[in-house]
Amino acid sequence: MHQVEQALRLGVLIPGDQLPTIKEVVADLAINPNTVAKAYRELMREGLVAGRPGLGTFVQRSLGGxxxxxxxxxxxxxxxxxxxxxxxxxxxxxxxxxxxxxxxxxVGRRPGPAAAGGARHSVAPQGRQALGRPGGAGRADRRRGQAT
Structure with missing residues (x-):
């Protein structure tokens, strides 16, 4: 389902395009047919695709701007x-x-509590070192065995 939504967002799939059959997806990706059928039903529920009996499943609308x-x-x-x-x-x-x-x-603002995933808090000096800030080895440098 996520691959179809991404293709709709990027313009890879456009209204009128036919999706592969459940059988084709199962053969290509080696996943359970019930998983594919469930994803197709969800796409239909969202109005992104529609099934045409005897013909297949077709894209109804695209996503994104x-x-x-x-x-x-x-x-x-x-x-x-x-x-x-x-x-x-x-x-x-x-x-x-x-x-x-x-x-x-x-843009132009510092992240608030929601963007940071919780309340703002101060980082102790040893925490700054672990985060790769001045006073300690950064993550990339630690991987290379170097100190900043």
Missing amino acids: GVTADHTAHRRDLARWVRGCREAGLDHEDMQALFTSVLTTR
């Missing part, structure tokens, strides 16, 4: 950002946390 050309430029920028993060020694979880913190923060 903007046009595919906009997505292409943003995807290119994001790929550049990911390369820079990898070069800086960040792993998948580091990048995901960083991206999520920016995504949930209003």
